[in-house]
Amino acid sequence: MSDAEKGPVDTFFEEIDPIVFAFGALLTVGVIGAFFANESLVTETIGTVYDWVVTYLNWALLVIVFLIVLFLLFLIVGPWGKIKMGDSDPEYSFLSYFAMLYSAGFAAGVVFWGPTEALFYYDNPSPLFGVEGGTSEAVPIAIQQTLFHWALPQLAVFTIMGLAIGYFAYNYEDVPLRVSSALTPIIGAENLDGPVAKVVDILAVFATIGGVATSLGFIGSQFIAGLNYQWGINLGNAGILLVVTTMTLLFTISMVLGVDRGIRRLSNFNMILFVTLMLATFILGPTLFLLLLGSQALGGMIADFTSMSLYTGAGSDGGTGWMNTWTVFYWAWALSWSPFAGLFIARISKGRTVREVAFTGIGATSAATIPWFTFVGGTALRYHHTGTADFSTVIANNTPEVSGFILFEAFPFGTVFMIAFMILVTTFFITSADSSTLAVSMMTTGGKAHPSNINRIFWGVVLGMTAAILMIIGGEGGTSALQNAVIITGAPFAFVCFAAMLSLIKDFGSSYGRVLLQDETVLIGSSRTSDAESPPTGPGGPVESDDD
DSSP states (O other): OOTTTOOHHHHHHHHSOHHHHHHHHHHHHHHHHHHHHHHHHHHHHHHHHHHHHHHHSHHHHHHHHHHHHHHHHHHHHSGGGGOBSSSSOOSSOHHHHHHHHHHHHTHHHHHHHTTTHHHHHHHSOOTTTOOOTTSTTHHHHHHHHHHHHHSSHHHHHHHHHHHHHHHHHHHSTTOOSSGGGGGHHHHOGGGTTSHHHHHHHHHHHHHHHHHHHHHHHHHHHHHHHHHHHHHOOOOOHHHHHHHHHHHHHHHHHHHHHHIIIIIIHHHHHHHHHHHHHHHHHHHHSOHHHHHHHHHHHHHHHHHTHHHHHTOOOTTSTTHHHHHIIIIIHHHHHHHHHHHHHHHHHHHHOTTOBHHHHHIIIIIIHHHHHHHHIIIIIHHHHHHHHHTSSOOHHHHHHTOGGGHHHHHHHTSTTHHHHHHHHHHHHHHHHHHHHHHHHHHHHHHTTTSOSSOOHHHHHHHHHHHHHHHHHHHHHSHHHHHHHHHHHHHHHHHHHHHHHHHHHHHHHHHHHHHHOOSSSOTTOOSSSOOOOOGGGOOOSSTTSOOOOSOO
């Protein structure tokens, strides 16, 4: 039977990797089923493991993410940056490529946390700086900390996975486009269907579904909070199901349309609306103050980047707890997204150089993120500090989903801004959700670049159901439990990302020449050669002496 004669069901069963698909689906559905069966026991167990992870592995996450950032910065300026991913031309224009990469990675989180994160740091600054909360001195520190969390490191773990997966898939023969391919030089190309690769791909499916579903819960709660805040529409469980179902339907349609007709076009729309809302905030907000604040915060982040990256709170009262609550949480959260974000980045990066991918992944995206947090977060801080808007209930009750509506209510034509904000956070999530579902479909088909629609729809429904269940069954406790589970799943990917970086270093060094050491340098053992093994004289060999 030819491919044209095959039905959609036949294509679905033929393309899937039964082990990764079955175990990934069972693991995801099993966690949800366990919540129904005994929510308190599962919550307590997950909390215990989470405590162990942040107690004993927090330093490892900080060090690994810091090293990955340094490596990517080196790729941007170093000789390895000219290496190309495959031998074809890029499929998309640079602006479309950037928009898709930014939207697929973490843009929904940027929009969600933009008006609110700095408020928490203003109220409770990092002990690293020794600044009292709620003071004028805490304002630039709050923006500096926010820029640090969102500018480089989170983006770096997505980018390193995208580089490793794409490079080995496009530059090696018979290497599929899947997460485990990032470890090709370590586990061997012949073992990409072996047990180690299967475990990595199964965990990648679980981490992606858990991480994105929890984020969908955040975005859904923000959308519902906006309806309640602006128009007094209080939705119950039926309303939650309706909102999540609508979002699921939208991102499934976008996903079925494909990368070019769906994700690319929606990503371009997102970036236009994102820039428009950001510039409007800059113009209508305290413009001169934002310029001064942004300059100081950016300079502080650059100057303190190393100390902020490696701050563990050792010897500080409450420092380790603060670091675990914020920095380690964010790094592990980003790591839980790294499988799908990396796979999607690899999917759209064919034909680009390593330098282009690294620069877009941490440079161009940071250039978009820094103004957003400076203008939107800085305006919220200024309004709160001067009493123009009151965010005290947000800080006291930990309700970040309403911050954007409080902020834009203080603007002229506030309702218009609030509607635009709701549209932006929703469409950004749709692009993240459809790209993540596409990535999961690719993972469960052994790396097929164009999975069947049945496969995509299946994982889209699983993702939507998981998010809806989270928002309904557990309340704050259930959501926190799954967040902790995502942290537990994300932590192992710190070591996967580190191994992916080592894989690139190993391959680049052997194929394109070492950077720090000569190619002839022997790392271990004697570098002397015996007389019998001495190289011949002549060009490139020892120079013979004329003395007899």
